[in-house]
Amino acid sequence: MKAAVYYETGAPDVFRYQEAPEPPLHPGGVLIDVQAIAIEGGDVLNRAGGAMTSQPHIVGYN
Numbered sequence: 629m630k631a632a633v634y635y636e637t638g639a640p641d642v643f644r645y646q647e648a649p650e651p652p653l654h655p656g657g658v659l660i661d662v663q664a665i666a667i668e669g670g671d672v673l674n675r676a677g678g679a680m681t682s683q684p685h686i687v688g689y690n
Contacts, residue, residue, distance in 0.1 A: 632667065633684040637677045643667075648686055 631648035653659055671687045 632665070632671075632687040634675055634687075635684045637675060637680065640675070642675065643687075644684075648684075 629648055629650050630645060633644050633646060633648060634642040635644075636642055665688070667687060674685075675687075
């Protein structure tokens with residue numbers, strides 16, 4: 629899958645659009661074919677200097 633990711637916090641140019649591993653589909657889960665995404669306010673604040681929970685950080689909430 630493609631994802632918006634960053635390896636360090638900073639200006640908008642830290643974003644990369646690249647391949648990322650598919651998340652696991654748990655039993656009873658639902659697979660959705662996403663056609664578009666948006667970078668929301670929380671994503672922008674985190675990218676600007678929030679805590680990175682993983683590296684690379686994949687944008688979005690789960």
